[in-house]
Amino acid sequence: MEKIRVAIAGPRGRMGSEAVKMLMKDETLQFVCGVDPKYNGEDVGDILGLGALSAPFVPDVRQALETYRPDVLVDFTTPHVVKQNMVTAIEAGVRPVVGTTGFTPEDIEELDRLCRTQGIGAIIAPNFAIGAVLMMKFAQEAAKYMPHVEIIEQHHDQKLDAPSGTAVKTAEMIQAARQELRQGHPEEKETIEGARGGYYNGFRIHSVRLPGLVAHQEVIFGAVGQTLTIRHDSINRESFMPGVNLAIKKVMEHTGLIYGLENIMV
Numbered sequence: 001m002e003k004i005r006v007a008i009a010g011p012r013g014r015m016g017s018e019a020v021k022m023l024m025k026d027e028t029l030q031f032v033c034g035v036d037p038k039y040n041g042e043d044v045g046d047i048l049g050l051g052a053l054s055a056p057f058v059p060d061v062r063q064a065l066e067t068y069r070p071d072v073l074v075d076f077t078t079p080h081v082v083k084q085n086m087v088t089a090i091e092a093g094v095r096p097v098v099g100t101t102g103f104t105p106e107d108i109e110e111l112d113r114l115c116r117t118q119g120i121g122a123i124i125a126p127n128f129a130i131g132a133v134l135m136m137k138f139a140q141e142a143a144k145y146m147p148h149v150e151i152i153e154q155h156h157d158q159k160l161d162a163p164s165g166t167a168v169k170t171a172e173m174i175q176a177a178r179q180e181l182r183q184g185h186p187e188e189k190e191t192i193e194g195a196r197g198g199y200y201n202g203f204r205i206h207s208v209r210l211p212g213l214v215a216h217q218e219v220i221f222g223a224v225g226q227t228l229t230i231r232h233d234s235i236n237r238e239s240f241m242p243g244v245n246l247a248i249k250k251v252m253e254h255t256g257l258i259y260g261l262e263n264i265m266v
Ligand SMILES: NC(=O)C1=CN([C@@H]2O[C@H](COP(=O)(O)OP(=O)(O)OC[C@H]3O[C@@H](n4cnc5c(N)ncnc54)[C@H](O)[C@@H]3O)[C@@H](O)[C@H]2O)C=CC1
Pocket: 009, 010, 011, 012, 013, 014, 015, 016, 035, 036, 037, 076, 077, 078, 079, 081, 098, 099, 100, 101, 102, 125, 126, 127, 128, 129, 165, 240
């Protein structure tokens, strides 16, 4: 069986470097190059201290795709560059598997259209950890019966986007299931701006950023005389790798954009 050829955008980052290690452990996947503005031509493995991998750094996505002909581009970069990386990949016939966050619903629609025009697949998963996906699904179920809800997400203090992609996806899933409701006292007033968090279709999302945290989320439901808390913790970045591995394999069989790991979990 032919190996799936994989390029990684952002291989020196917290997630990208973990993804390189995951590819090294899977004999059905071949890491062909890393896209990064630095270290042009040097071996990714050497720079990451993993030993030579015969996979060089390339400074530009288009150049990487044309030269190393990957089947899949894994992207863990930044919200500023990820959409253009995806467009470049899809137009070149390369299937993106994307963990980078910060997409709008309009972006998702546009990228789905582009995938279908090109006849290839793409996956965007705001969270690749199985437990986080279950947390979102359980929260969606709970929202049918307990529509009063707030989301508190907690991340390391180097995170660029707030709220997290996971919190946005959780909010979208809750919104799809719960009855329409604007929560809280109609006359409530913030005496410190932002105290009540971000407003999303009638409920609130709160973002905590602290050193020492990795990726954590609580979804708290309230009803008369009771609360229900659904919580997930990623305590390291290995937690995301089985999901990334699955997505690389699934994207090869699909046409169109899949948004969320829950759509490919069996
Ligand atoms: N879907 C998921 O399960 C997860 C998603 N993430 C998301 O992944 C993204 C990356 O997170 P981290 O690895 O923690 O960030 P990081 O800051 O450690 O890594 C980002 C890397 O991208 C590189 N980069 C920046 N611009 C680039 C460009 N134009 N081309 C190529 N590389 C470029 C940087 O040099 C850096 O090495 C974030 O959006 C984060 O929210 C993070 C954890 C899990």
